Amino acid sequence: xxxxxxxxxxxxxxxxxxGDKSVxxxxxxxxxxxxxxxxxxxxxEGDDVLCTKDALAAMGAKFTRTGExxxxxxxxxxxxxxxxxxxxxxxxxxxxTRLLMGVVAVHAxxxxxxxxxxxxxxxxxxxxxxxxxxxxxxxxxxxxRLPLAVIGTPEPVPISYxxxxxxxxxxxxxxxxxxxxxxxxxxxxxxxxxDHTERMLTxxxxxxxxxxxxxxxRITITGQPELVPGNIHVPGDPSSAAFVMVAALLVPGSDVxxxxxxxxxxxxxxxxxxxxxxxxxxxxxxxxxxxxxxADLRVRGSNLRAIDVPPERAPSMIDxxxxxxxxxxxxxxxxxxxxxxxxxxxxxxxxxxxxRGLTACGVKFTEMADGLAIEGCNGPAPGGGLVDAKLDHRxxxxxxxxxLAAKAPVTVDGAETITTSFPGFTDLMGKLGAPIQTLG
Ligand code: S3P
Numbered sequence: 001x002x003x004x005x006x007x008x009x010x011x012x013x014x015x016x017x018x019g020d021k022s023v024x025x026x027x028x029x030x031x032x033x034x035x036x037x038x039x040x041x042x043x044x045e046g047d048d049v050l051c052t053k054d055a056l057a058a059m060g061a062k063f064t065r066t067g068e069x070x071x072x073x074x075x076x077x078x079x080x081x082x083x084x085x086x087x088x089x090x091x092x093x094x095x096x097t098r099l100l101m102g103v104v105a106v107h108a109x110x111x112x113x114x115x116x117x118x119x120x121x122x123x124x125x126x127x128x129x130x131x132x133x134x135x136x137x138x139x140x141x142x143x144x145r146l147p148l149a150v151i152g153t154p155e156p157v158p159i160s161y162x163x164x165x166x167x168x169x170x171x172x173x174x175x176x177x178x179x180x181x182x183x184x185x186x187x188x189x190x191x192x193x194x195d196h197t198e199r200m201l202t203x204x205x206x207x208x209x210x211x212x213x214x215x216x217x218r219i220t221i222t223g224q225p226e227l228v229p230g231n232i233h234v235p236g237d238p239s240s241a242a243f244v245m246v247a248a249l250l251v252p253g254s255d256v257x258x259x260x261x262x263x264x265x266x267x268x269x270x271x272x273x274x275x276x277x278x279x280x281x282x283x284x285x286x287x288x289x290x291x292x293x294x295a296d297l298r299v300r301g302s303n304l305r306a307i308d309v310p311p312e313r314a315p316s317m318i319d320x321x322x323x324x325x326x327x328x329x330x331x332x333x334x335x336x337x338x339x340x341x342x343x344x345x346x347x348x349x350x351x352x353x354x355x356r357g358l359t360a361c362g363v364k365f366t367e368m369a370d371g372l373a374i375e376g377c378n379g380p381a382p383g384g385g386l387v388d389a390k391l392d393h394r395x396x397x398x399x400x401x402x403x404l405a406a407k408a409p410v411t412v413d414g415a416e417t418i419t420t421s422f423p424g425f426t427d428l429m430g431k432l433g434a435p436i437q438t439l440g
Contacts (some may be wrong), residue, residue: 002439003396003415003426005403007380010253010301011432017241019044019069019234020262021421022168023292025052025095026200027232029103031073032061032081033179034204034229038073042234042260045069047420048093051115055100058084059111069234078179078227083109087147090115092347092391092420095169098127099197101150102173105136106180108154114147118347118391124148127173130161134177134185156181158223161188165342166315168193171219175201175208181223190216193315194266199291204228215312235262235294239319240422242270243397246327247434248299249279250405256432258297265293269317273324277304277331304331306376311339318342322398325354329363330405331376338371347420348392357399360385361410384408393420404434411439 024044029052031038043049045068053063053071059081062074076082081103088111090097097113101124104111114120125144132138135153140146158181163170171187175197178185198219201208207222241261248256263271263283274281280300287294304327317324321343328335343350354372358365362382364375383406389396396412403410418425426436 001416002411002413003400003436004409004411004439005400005434005436006409007406008251008404008434011248011251011256011434012254013432014257014259015244015428015431016259017236017244017261018046018422018424020237021046021048021239022095022194022196023234023262024049025099026196027234028053028056028073029099029176030200030204030227031229032056032075033078033103034075034227035077036075036229038075038229038232040071040073040232040234041069043069043071044234044237044421046423047091048096051089051091051093052096052100055088055090055096058086058088075227075229078224079107081107084111087112087114090119092116092118092417094119094122094347097146098169098173099176101127101131102176104150104152105131105134105177106156107152110149110151112147112149116391120146123345126165126167126170130159130170130174131177133159133161134181158183158185160186163187163189166191166193168197172197175219175221178221178223179206179225184220184222186218186220188213188216188218190214191312191315192217192266194264196264196292203230203291231290233289235289235292236260237421238262238267241297242320242323243401245274245281245297245299246323247401247404247429249274249302249304249327250330250401252301254301256299260294261297263293263295266316269313270320270324272313273307273309273317274327276307277327278302279304306331306333306335309335309337314339314342319394322350322354322394323401325358325372325374326398326402328374328376329358329361329381329402330379332378334373334375336371336373338368341370346392348390348395350392350395353390353392353395357387357395360387361399361402361406381406382408383410386411386413389414389417391417393417393422397422397425400436
């Protein structure tokens with residue numbers, strides 16, 4: 001499917017973005033592992049999360065949709081899942097795959113994982129290495145890529161593991177495997193990454209200890225707890241709100257409110273960048289909801305200036321570089337972003353995908369070993385290009401946003417991938433006044 005975005009007059013209105021993808025996966029997984037009924041509100045009903053739900057259902061958990069974004073999970077208790085009779089199809093979802101690999105590693109059965117071309121090309125060794133240390137066997141394609149089989153261990157061994165790459169997915173896989181191991185499993189992360197798993201495990205009654213360690217954290221979970229089910233209200237996804245925010249910033253005269261967006265400090269690196277760039281962005285009505293902070297955001301059209309993005313900010317905005325690149329393309333001056341090696345192993349090689357998109361839209365930049373220097377246009381970028389989303393939802397949305405503030409329309413091919421994380425994106429943007437059209 002091709003979508004085309006052309007220059008918007010101004011964006012105005014109040015919207016809510018879909019539920020947080022990271023929190024949604026975790027709510028389903030802990031709901032499936034708790035003994036009893038968990039009620040989830042605000043669940044992201046995007047393709048990625050629905051794949052995780054279906055995989056858990058194939059292992060015996062029960063999910064009932066009780067309304068829009070409202071689901072009832074009937075869990076099987078820690079260690080209580082059963083062997084799936086079919087290959088688990090995780091679609092495009094790296095988070096679903098890696099977290100579930102941790103879950104099944106400590107169940108004494110065999111499960112098979114596969115996904116789309118993007119997922120099947122992503123590296124899984126970062127997860128299989130620690131899970132093998134805990135006793136699971138993993139048989140995979142070269143480079144530990146999907147399709148792969150996890151032969152869960154009946155006798156999991158608790159480990160202490162230092163993450164070689166900053167990754168919340170790897171951390172979470174180990175903590176979820178730690179649920180099934182006797183004694184204490186420890187993850188040391190040299191740089192802090194999103195902590196939704198730790199927060200939600202605590203809410204479900206698991207014993208999780210978090211202490212500072214250097215610039216990062218040491219997280220220890222005590223295994224084999226009884227998880228107590230409860231209520232989870234998923235906040236709006238800051239990574240989805242990012243597209244609406246930058247669109248409002250780049251289109252002059254815009255004034256947009258986004259309600260109920262998650263503001264977990266390990267997710268808001270983009271907010272800091274945009275503020276440093278001179279964005280008129282205010283955070284209102286800050287509150288906490290079942291263990292996660294959230295707020296309403298007000299964003300108004302702004303003239304942005306270039307910044308140097310510190311590499312240590314990367315974990316708190318790892319999914320936001322495509323849309324930051326779009327903001328940088330409209331800013332005054334050259335924005336430098338480094339420390340981005342991890343972007344090469346996302347849903348696509350995002351560094352290359354950003355470069356290709358910028359080239360297609362007439363924006364000048366220099367590629368660095370692990371980053372980009374983007375020469376801002378000090379206003380609308382030329383646009384006019386065709387960008388191939390290549391199974392990457394965030395690349396698709398980022399370049400549509402560029403088109404909303406460009407001199408000539410931008411077309412994105414493969415835009416159906418947007419439903420991975422942001423179902424209703426085009427309608428929501430249309431409600432604000434953004435001209436995004438289907439070309440067929
Ligand atoms: C996620 C962690 C990040 C992020 C992904 C979601 C999570 O991946 O890019 O979209 O929910 O834990 P890494 O852990 O690989 O950095």
